[in-house]
Amino acid sequence: MGHVLVKLKVVDDRTMHKNKTEAARLGKDSFSYAFVLDESEEERQRGVTMDIAQAQFKTKTKIVNLVDAPGHKDFIPNMINGAAQADVAILVVDSRRGEFETGFEFGGQTREHALLLRALGVSQLICAVNKMDTVEWSQERFEEIVKKLSSFLKSSGYKESDVTYVPLSGWTGENLIAPNNPPLSWYQQGENPLNTKLNGIICGATLIDLIDRLKPPERPISKPFRLCITDVYRATGIGAGTVSISGRIDCGGIEVNERLLLRPSNDQVTIKTIQIENTNVSSAFAGDNVTLNIQGVDPTHLFIGNVVCDPEYPISCATIIQARIIIFNISVPILPGTPIVFHFKSMQEQGKIANLIEELDRSTGELKRKNPRLLTKNSSGVVEIVLQRQICCELYSDVKELGRFMLRQ
CATH class of the missing domain: 2.40.30.10 (Translation factors)
Structure with missing residues (x-):
């Protein structure tokens, strides 16, 4: 997103010159645009985003507050902190052969980030297929990635109508603001050849075009503060x-x-x-x-x-909560006593699954059995969670934003 901010003139030429000089000094010339948002010395030395960074830019129809979050597995808690503040998300994937596959395999960061976003309530997603210049803007490679992503995202709870895909290059800048690369003609032409096969591809749309198309969420303004x-x-x-x-x-x-x-x-x-x-x-x-x-x-x-x-309508606080959970890819089944890390908004708390109350059909929510012995991957259930400290929360039916959480083993 650093290159987007440069193209939109949010970042001035002087700052960008300093970034390029610093990147060259560190032997990381290709990181100059990343330095727009990666401002700490440690982030620049290591060449990875470690904490969230914020910026603002304008499109034709929107004022966008950008929260740039880490992608590296060592900084997942910071990624959750950023995602918890989001209405919508841009999921950036690497189109290079082998790199996309590594992120998409079981336990890969592409999968985990998509699941985390959905668990945190993000439903609208732009999938930015990055580094397309390194695969010669291959339509075949783009289509291959879109097919794999769309199948996985649908199974993870995203609606096809809420997910879009765009080929681009964050380094060269093509298709961020303007489609200015001739090899991308298959994507820019009047009748998109992919439309009959795949959903979520809008012919000729740039990243900024897709941001402009995002639907503003409904805000619960009338509820207690x-x-x-x-x-x-x-x-x-x-x-x-x-x-x-x-x-x-x-x-x-x-x-x-x-x-x-x-x-x-x-x-x-x-x-x-x-x-x-x-x-x-x-x-x-x-x-x-x-x-x-x-x-x-x-x-x-x-x-x-x-x-x-609001002091007249105080939020509830608890150390013991009963909740419905949806389980994705876990390596060890959940049993009574299983330790967990409880992520809620920007905080995290240690706790455990104290009791398994019900196992539910993941698709319909109907009861399958009471007091199950364990819960396995791709299942759903009602559990009792015990936390070390109090958290403030609401019933999901009252305030979704404060009735939604995420557990990690």
Whole structure:
């Protein structure tokens, strides 16, 4: 996405010159566009994205808040942190022979990322088939990748109508903003030869075109206010004595000077300022990523994963929850006592599967058996989860954004 930001003039020429110089110094010339979002010294030295980075750009119809998340398996928790803030996602896959297959095989990162996104509530997906310049813009290779991805994504719960595919090159820039490569004529011509075989391919569409076509999600503005904290920092200088929290508003709305309840500590806090994209605003609503400057709370009571909410309608907190889970590719069956890592929004907590209550038909949700001995891959069930610390959550039927979580072994 670094090259997209350069082409859209979000990144100026001076900054890009510095990135190219730094990449050359490190012997990583081809990473100059990656350095647009990979700003830390360690990320640049190692040549991998390690933490999330954010940027904003505009298309013809949208203002897009970009969250760039790691792809490497060592940084899956940070990837989850980024994905938990997303409405939609761009899944970037490597078209090179062997590289795509490695990511797509059992346990590969392409599969895991797609499953994580779906588990976190992302339903709209753009699959960017990258590095097409290295396979000579082969229609055959593109079609092969699309067929494999579409079959897997459908089985993972994505609707065909919500997934699109685009061939491009993040390095050369073709088909990011404009389709300017003659070998891509098979994709750009008036009647797409792939349309009769494959869904999700829009003839001649660039990456930006597909972003413009994404449907804005419905926002639960009328429900009681909820914001799950993703970052905490103490104010210095002007505003000293206050603390700032960041996060995405899950439902409802707020105004400056409104009083909120912090859960699970039950501190009463007052909103002093609201910022969106470093700009002070008087109010904010569901879907907005905000920074709130608050008073009335001991900063030691603030943790990532805490929730600020409407004090008249407080969110529930629990260490024991009962939930329906859908199991994908696991190597070891789930038994009572199985340890898990519980990922919820931007926080993670240690816990265990305490009891297996029901096994369900994965497709219909109908009961198959009560008190199963174990649950295996590609199955579904109702389980009791015990966590080491309290988490704030809602019934899925009330607030989907706060009733959805993910477990990893």
